[in-house]
Amino acid sequence: MKMKFKYFLLFALFCSSVFVKAQERIKNLDFYLNEAKISSPVLKDLENQLKSAGIDSLIARATAKPQITGTLNGLYAPIIRGxxxxxVLSNGQSLDALLNLNYDLLNKKRINNQLKSVKLQSDSIKYAAQMFxxxxxxxxxxxxxxxxxSQDQVDFNSEVVRLLRKEEALLKTLTRSNIYKQSEYLAFLVTFRQQELALIQGELQFKNDLAVLNYLSGIKDTAIVRLEEPKLKSDRLIIEMSFFKRKFELDSLRNDNQKSYLDLNYKPKLGVYVNGGYSSSLVLQPYxxxxxxxxxxxxxxxYDGNQKKMQYSKLSLASETINNYRGFFSKQQQQQLNLIRxxxxxxxxxxxxxxxxxxxxKGLIDVDAKLMHTGDLRIADFIIAINNYMSAQNLFRQITINRLKLINQYNYWNR
Known part of the structure; x- marks a missing residue:
């Protein structure tokens, strides 16, 4: 009993491992999207830029605190033979060792302006990451x-090949029985072989398309997998403040922040300093x-030659440019969505x-297959029926794929 249980356990483990491997070979769209995000160096770069912006914020806050520096200066100016x-100017020699403290009393608004600039930079990085x-x-x-x-095309070609293979065996028997002519059998065989070649070509195309998908997703695996049908749905709701318009909003905010920075540069500046240490010419009681x-x-x-006014003119032109781009993009986005819908x-x-x-x-093929079994059908008519069925199926798949692509485009622009 123990030996039987042991063999049963090993068999169960083997079956479960085979099942897991079979499950792993089925991939869906979410898998490739996640792999692409994980392997993308651009997203890693933008993530590091965001962390760097956080450090810039800490640096800006640090500049608001008193700044302490230590200085050491020594001078010796010899007089040789007069x-x-x-x-009187050089004192001959001097030595300074000082500890200096400086503090800007009116720096609060400037620091807030820098912090806002860093926040806008962070928001722009987040936008760039989301856009990418x-x-x-x-x-x-x-x-x-x-x-x-491509995978769907392979599946359909396999189905047609199985159908033709089944009918080819029957037709060969009927031809040997002189129910059908040799020429008719050969005509059918040509169609059969052509469909087998189409199946091989389709498999090669699927491998190539899958390799490109792996390449774009940063996946090194070259194994053939089974792709699930993509489940894409279109959201018909158009958001008033779309994601793309966020870019123009950030540009406007940066423009306003530059105006505030320009105003602060023309405000009075007041600071205090304190130092202490040793400063001597080493001549009289240096101790x-x-x-x-x-x-x-x-x-x-x-007065600076009206530079402030000139800078304001540049910022006004930049603001006008932003508004022009915003209006043009809004029209384009709406037109694009209407066209895709x-x-x-x-x-x-x-x-x-x-x-x-x-x-x-398909119904005609079923009827023709029954008639062919009794020899009451021309093989040419059966070939025509098969070709019509393949044409209809290919058209259906083509339109289905085009619809999925349209939904993908619609979901991209409808943000």
């Missing part, structure tokens, strides 16, 4: 749809030259007729 620097993600998702989804279409000092610094711009509606209306054509073509 030649040398004037001792949308572009990446669109390209991955498009290639996934192409690869799935007593330890001390301290404090003071104020004040500055106010008076119209194409999707036209495609949906076409499905009914195609399904009806497929149903009739």
């Amino acid at each position: 030649y040398g620097y004037d001792e 993600t949308f572009d990446l998702n669109r390209s991955i989804a498009d290639q996934y749809i192409i690869a799935f279409a 007593k030259n330890f001390g301290t000092s404090a003071g104020l610094t004040f500055s106010v711009p008076i 119209q194409q999707i509606a036209q495609t949906d209306a076409f499905f009914g007729k195609i399904n009806e054509q497929i149903r009739f073509s």
Whole structure:
């Protein structure tokens, strides 16, 4: 009993491992989207830029605190045979070792302006990351749809080959019984071999499309997998403040922030400083030259040749440019969405007729197959029926794939 249980356990483990491997070979669109995000160096770069912007914010806050520096200066100006620097100016020699503290009393608004600038920079990086993600998702989804279409074509070609192989065996027997002519059998065989070649070509195309999908997603695996049908749905709701318009909003905010920065540069500046240490000419009682000092610094711009007015003119032109681009893009986006919606509606209306054509073509093949079994059908008619069925199925798949691509485009622009 123990041996039987042991063998049963090993068999169960083997079956479960085979099942897991089979499950792993089935991939869906989300898998490739996630892999593309994980392997993208651009997203990693933008993530590091965002962290760097966070450090810039800390640096800006640090500049608001008192700044302490230590300085050490030594001077020796010798006079040789009456030649040398004037001792009234140089003192001959000097030594300064000071600890300095400086603090800007009116820096709060400037620091807030810098912090706002850093925040806008962070928001722009986040926007760039999201924009890149949308572009990446669109390209991955498009290639996934192409690869799935190739896989679907292989499945259909396999179905047709199985059908023809079954009928070819029967037709060979009927030909040997002189129910059908040798020429008719050969005509059918040509169609059969042609479809087998189409199957091989389709498999090669699927491998190539899958390899491109892996390449775009940053996947090194070259194994053939099974792709699930992409489930894409279009959201018909158009958001008033779309994601793309966020770019123009950020541009406007940066423009306003530059205006504030320009205004602050023309505000008075007031600072205090304190120092303490040793400063001596080393001539008279140098051991007593330890001390301290404090003071104020004040500055106010008076005239700079109207540079402020010129800078304002540049910022006004930049603001006008932003508004022009925003208006133009809004019209383009709306036009693009309307066009895609119209194409999707036209495609949906076409499905009914195609399904009806497929149903009739398949029904005709079933009827012709029964007639061929009794020898009451021309092989040419059966070949025509098969070709009509394949044409209808190919058209159905083509329109289905085009519809998925349209939905992918619609979802990209409708943000």
